Amino acid sequence: MVVGELAESADLLVLGGGPGGYVAAIRAAQLGRRVTLVDEAGPEGLGGVCLQVGCIPSKALIELAATAERVRGMGDMGLEVEGARVSLERFQAWRERLCLGLAGSVGRLLAAGDVTVVHGRARFNRPDRVAVRTEEGQARFFEFEQAIVATGSRPVELPQLPFDGERVLDSTGALALAEVPSSMAVVGAGYIGLELGTAFAKLGTRVTVVEALERVLPSVDASLTAPVVHRLRGRGVDLRLASTAERLEGGQLVVRDGDGEHYVAAERVVVAVGRVPNTDDLGLDAAGVPVGPDGLVPVGDDLRATGRVAAIGDVVAGPALAHKASAEGVVAAEALSGRPAAFDPAAIPAVIFTDPEIGTAGLSEAEARADGIDARSATFPLAASGRAATLGATAGFTRLVVDAAVDRVVGLHVVGPHASELVAGATLAIELMASPEDLAATIHPHPTMSESVHEAAELLLGHPIHAAGAGAPR
Amino acid sequence: MAVGDRVREHQELVEVQTDKAVVVIPCPAAGVVAELCAPTGDRLAVGEVLVVIEPDGDGAGAPAPATATEPLQSAPAPAAPVTAPRAAGRPLAAPATRRRARELRVDLATVAASGPQGRILREDVERAAAASAPAGAAPPADPAAPGAAVAPPSAPSVPARPTAAPSRPGEVVRLRGVRRAIAQTLTRAWQEIPHIIDYREVDAGRLIEARDALRRRATERGQEELARALTPTPLIAAAAVRALADHPYVNASIDMEREEIALHRQVHLGVATATADGLMVPVVADADRRSVGELALEIAALARAARERRLEPGQLRGATFTINNFGGLGVWLGTPIIQPPQVANLGIGAIRDRVVPVVGEPRVRPVCALSVSGDHRVLDGDTLGAFVSRVVTLLEEPLLIFEDLT
Numbered sequence: 090m091v092v093g094e095l096a097e098s099a100d101l102l103v104l105g106g107g108p109g110g111y112v113a114a115i116r117a118a119q120l121g122r123r124v125t126l127v128d129e130a131g132p133e134g135l136g137g138v139c140l141q142v143g144c145i146p147s148k149a150l151i152e153l154a155a156t157a158e159r160v161r162g163m164g165d166m167g168l169e170v171e172g173a174r175v176s177l178e179r180f181q182a183w184r185e186r187l188c189l190g191l192a193g194s195v196g197r198l199l200a201a202g203d204v205t206v207v208h209g210r211a212r213f214n215r216p217d218r219v220a221v222r223t224e225e226g227q228a229r230f231f232e233f234e235q236a237i238v239a240t241g242s243r244p245v246e247l248p249q250l251p252f253d254g255e256r257v258l259d260s261t262g263a264l265a266l267a268e269v270p271s272s273m274a275v276v277g278a279g280y281i282g283l284e285l286g287t288a289f290a291k292l293g294t295r296v297t298v299v300e301a302l303e304r305v306l307p308s309v310d311a312s313l314t315a316p317v318v319h320r321l322r323g324r325g326v327d328l329r330l331a332s333t334a335e336r337l338e339g340g341q342l343v344v345r346d347g348d349g350e351h352y353v354a355a356e357r358v359v360v361a362v363g364r365v366p367n368t369d370d371l372g373l374d375a376a377g378v379p380v381g382p383d384g385l386v387p388v389g390d391d392l393r394a395t396g397r398v399a400a401i402g403d404v405v406a407g408p409a410l411a412h413k414a415s416a417e418g419v420v421a422a423e424a425l426s427g428r429p430a431a432f433d434p435a436a437i438p439a440v441i442f443t444d445p446e447i448g449t450a451g452l453s454e455a456e457a458r459a460d461g462i463d464a465r466s467a468t469f470p471l472a473a474s475g476r477a478a479t480l481g482a483t484a485g486f487t488r489l490v491v492d493a494a495v496d497r498v499v500g501l502h503v504v505g506p507h508a509s510e511l512v513a514g515a516t517l518a519i520e521l522m523a524s525p526e527d528l529a530a531t532i533h534p535h536p537t538m539s540e541s542v543h544e545a546a547e548l549l550l551g552h553p554i555h556a557a558g559a560g561a562p563r
Numbered sequence: 564m565a566v567g568d569r570v571r572e573h574q575e576l577v578e579v580q581t582d583k584a585v586v587v588i589p590c591p592a593a594g595v596v597a598e599l600c601a602p603t604g605d606r607l608a609v610g611e612v613l614v615v616i617e618p619d620g621d622g623a624g625a626p627a628p629a630t631a632t633e634p635l636q637s638a639p640a641p642a643a644p645v646t647a648p649r650a651a652g653r654p655l656a657a658p659a660t661r662r663r664a665r666e667l668r669v670d671l672a673t674v675a676a677s678g679p680q681g682r683i684l685r686e687d688v689e690r691a692a693a694a695s696a697p698a699g700a701a702p703p704a705d706p707a708a709p710g711a712a713v714a715p716p717s718a719p720s721v722p723a724r725p726t727a728a729p730s731r732p733g734e735v736v737r738l739r740g741v742r743r744a745i746a747q748t749l750t751r752a753w754q755e756i757p758h759i760i761d762y763r764e765v766d767a768g769r770l771i772e773a774r775d776a777l778r779r780r781a782t783e784r785g786q787e788e789l790a791r792a793l794t795p796t797p798l799i800a801a802a803a804v805r806a807l808a809d810h811p812y813v814n815a816s817i818d819m820e821r822e823e824i825a826l827h828r829q830v831h832l833g834v835a836t837a838t839a840d841g842l843m844v845p846v847v848a849d850a851d852r853r854s855v856g857e858l859a860l861e862i863a864a865l866a867r868a869a870r871e872r873r874l875e876p877g878q879l880r881g882a883t884f885t886i887n888n889f890g891g892l893g894v895w896l897g898t899p900i901i902q903p904p905q906v907a908n909l910g911i912g913a914i915r916d917r918v919v920p921v922v923g924e925p926r927v928r929p930v931c932a933l934s935v936s937g938d939h940r941v942l943d944g945d946t947l948g949a950f951v952s953r954v955v956t957l958l959e960e961p962l963l964i965f966e967d968l969t
Contacts, residue, residue, distance in 0.1 A: 429665035435653075495655060495680040521657045522682050 099125040102233035104211045107137020109402030109414030110239030116422035118202030131208035135195040139411040142261040151442050154291035178267045213376035235397045235425045242364035242403035263359045274342040274355035276334040278305035280441040282361035297327040297353045299334045310453040313504045316484040317443045366404040390431040391424035436519045440509035445485045448508035450515040451500035463493040467549035469541050471505045476536040482506040487541035496524045507538045525549045568596045594618040656683040667692035741840040757939040761951045765958050767914045767929045773961035796888045797859035801964050802957035804830050804850045810950040816904035833882030836869045843869045846882045896932045906938035
């Protein structure tokens, strides 16, 4: 341990051990760099929000809730279940083991690359130096040749509903609940709010979703949300659009809409109205790294903010998604190591674990038209899918969007069971500029949801097999 | 021309540079310019919309799009590759191809795509890189190759520095039109043709006397235009044309694919002409059937048309032999590059007074240097040399040019 201002030297310093930071660190190590990674959660907290309090635990909770609901709903199919009960307490213990196990795996990957992991909170104090306040309250200084800022984002707080870890929770708090609340108000109908609201509704909580806009999931094409809204309402979720959360009053949340104030049962309130980049307390000024008014760091194609500092993930523009951060991590590590690298994907897929799931890759028809593309689309209804029928989940569709001028796939939009698993193939088609004919001539396995992509391509070409009378492409 | 401008039918609408010339495209309809679909200097493929004109009057008719109807920027290759369509805002290339382009520092926007509907393939990128690489430059090693460019893990604290950024020019001029055609043609010429160059010194005293005599005669007859056109160039042209009659392998073209040498019956004479757009080589058709006066007038007219961008594509095609008088530029000794499929190019420098031995005595004489390039696949030192000797004789004794007339 070095004390005082004496600095340790770091070749490449990575700030943040999430899916952006740890991937960047491993890639840089593969390129021969000596990498030091600083994360405030330490070795046990590696993996960042995604692994610890985001993607992984939320998918685990969603899986639990969905399975619990499904087994109870399969009487028609012949499954008789008695005494099925969800214990969130046991779930939390299991979740802890899950996250520890995954964080341990990340730690081992970093160790294999000789990446030094430092537990503490980093702050730039010079263009080539960070101070790290360690868990023990000591300061260590690292003089770096290059650095990658991958500090992620945190939930936005509403002034009228400050997080208190008890009544008013952020998504982290909601995922840590050890008991199923009787009622929950979810403020914000983005993907985090709807995923959590859906899961708790399936666990038996009376859920109200409060959204200021007129629609849910503003990041995706409106047509995709209809089956989701239908299912939410069908399971008794009170969807309050064009409404704002005003305040807590006793056990209730006061919600205002055009008709005035309403009282909503809310044993717990989950605020999921967005995330803000963790760039305000990093001393980026001292490093000469500019920060925009939105808290984002402006970067070039190679993700450099300055000659020696790159930034990736939630602290730069683009969707705040783990896979985008990881892809950027690879580019940043390569660019800083002298490789000609650029972040220039043709599509960044997105998946939403609502019920049914939503998966998107590339452009919607409207976005494509706005880009000046001669866009055509074809929509294959899941009512015509054999696999969807066996799942008892035929609400939804698979829509393929193509650029007619160059005969290539530019978008796939799926709402339906396992939609999240369908978009990787579509992203590949978009990146490789596949034509709808390529998709139609590619054998898709039966019986799977992926056949719907094939059918949408056939539909677009005007000769669908399983959608008689579905007509010509729109 | 701007959006909102009113245009008449047949009005000159746009100047289009093809590989060979600048062509003025007339307006196909009267109306108001509703949209300019490409900025000045851009390349359009045949069939692409150039401008949208909203018809006058009732406005009921659909906008009349003026499409590129002639091959604008047609590439010389048989299967004309197209530059990737820009509609989607980015070149059409798969991720590995985009990566390769970055490695090779190739701008995908400039790559000719050979895939369907403008898809850029990895080979296209590599071809583009090869075409732009300086001769002899080794292609960059594939950094993905095992071991390449990866510092050993035990490397000291020296970090892998970023490679030197490419220099940033103050201005980037897109390779377009005449410049692009020159670049492509001369790259091919220099790479394909094994040049041999025969350099000679010519006593130009009698050539100047002949030129002066012809000019005086024209002036006396009131042929002012002819008098002005009678520079040394038409005499050099005439000398070359007469010499070609006796040396058919110099007035020839070579086709390596068919493994044939075509010996031409006529001489279509290319005359290299400097213009603001770049070097152009208009062609005097049937130069072997023209008198010196006719050659003078024709060469002068073509040069003027070239400078005024009035040449038609037909006036730039079909040369069987080329002369290049770079004396006007002050050049003493030049290196003419042969334009395929021709097999020779005659260059001549400035005529200057020089001290030369005349019958054993130093004399001041007007002298110029002749440099004639020959394609060694067709011509050898002796065959080319025989032709050049004949040209030198005709230039030093210009009366012989008129031999046929006596």
